[in-house]
Amino acid sequence: MSLPSRIYPIVDRANWVERLGGAGARLIQLRVKDLQGDALLAEIRAARAHADRHGVCLVLNDYWRIALDEGIGFVHLGQEDLDGADLTAMRAAGLQLGVSTHSAAELDRALSVRPDYIALGPVWPTRLKQMPWAPQGVERLGEWKALVGDVPLVAIGGITLARAASCLAAGADCVSAVSDFIAHPDPEGQVRAWLAVTRAAA
Template sequence: METLKLSGRDFFWPPADELTEAAERIRARLGDWPRADRDWRICLAAPDTAGNDDLIVVIGRAAEPDDAAAWRAAGAGLVEARTDGATLTTAAGERFVLEGTLAEDWLAALAAFLDCGFEPHDALVLALAWRDGDEAHGADAWPIDLSRFPRIAGLPAAPAQPFPVCPPRLGLYPVMPSAQWVERLLALGVETVQLRLKDATPAQLEDEIAQAVAAGRRHGAHVFVNDHWREAAQAGAYGVHLGQEDLETADLAAIAQSGMRLGLSTHGYFEMLRALHFRPSYLAFGAVFPTGTKTVATAPQGLARLERYVRLLGAHVPLVAIGGIDLARLPAVLATGVGSAALVSAITAASDLGEAVERLQQAFIA
């Protein structure tokens, strides 16, 4: 298959035949992935001219500040490898600091995962989860042993009080724009719903959340509130759902003390590890498919990635797939082993709400 061929491509600078051969050998055991959109180049020495597709690797020492600044100004990323891990610094100045084991062929693994279409920070996570010889362990050698994955350095401590557990398979998980929609879904027998409000005044926000939470109590259902954790805690919500950006500002200790469950959004391996550190009640992966209901900075994940996320984390935390999922796509999503799927337009745009919900519920039973 042409997508597995790395030889003949300028994947390493200076050219390194042995590394290229190792990368191709690893790549051939990672499954059928389309070739990456970008022609990455891993530079083991500073190139004469750095560019946007270059990752410059410095091993055993920190890069000189002037060199690092010049490479970043040219659009290149920097990987600084240590005996206990590696740090990626992007051209925009984002830093991804990972602690873990570097296999002898970690650079070859990094090239292989980049070729599978992963962004450098996620490819680096996977490269640190790789162990020498993994490519000899079957047709699909994808890393799925969580104990081998690196740790993210510099994270604040997780709340002392763990977040409460939620059902291991949340099933159909509609994400609705109002308390009225929440009530309608609960009346049809849906057991888990998220209220995601946009552009509400403080008074409207408090009232909508209170109504949705009260409806959840009447129906014995699980009502999560998106983002607004203070109002959700005040109303006694079952849970709250936060994005990665909210981890910087939300008081996770206060959320845990309130007794609410916590769901966290993730968009790749680095964000998964970051979210797991805080011991959430569930993790959401997305967007699986293109979606018009929310602006997402990352490209769609697709089913192949979702299936591997499930293999890695399915035994550790409940998982939710989200983004562009409808009735036609739902069976393929559930075939990955994920225990829940969040839907928006497939419900709000349905001409017959009752029939739509029944057919969606049946997909989880089939």
């Protein structure tokens, strides 16, 4: 089991899939929290069109029903999202699944649904949202990797270009970030820099 890239930008709008995909990112998550109904659907469809054009594996956050309806092949769910998800329908449709984890109990639950990757975070403090969990630290990545075995491990939370290689060295298979891409003055250049760093760490 493997992911198509060692870098994993998370974005909130379809135009970022176009920009970052055009710069070489091949695994991008669309996480939209402020749209509903037709506006949400239009954003997801636009993101998929950009992803198809650039050969990007698009991961849709939360909206597994829309992923099924629209033929999007990968979703990411948080622990609370697992409660209402029809995992049987998702697997029957061939939908791939990533799951967030922050504790040993959450890891056990995530592994029980046979995910296609496990995300661990926050590795460092993050400014994007209030987290009830303390920063995990890079050492925890090695502990998690020993537990998940062949399941790809994604590191997320407070990760920057300067920190990416240490996550991979500690055991992560892939490194993910939001603000280090979309809040950077040169997002496309940042993608290329992350790709270079993660290739050197291989």
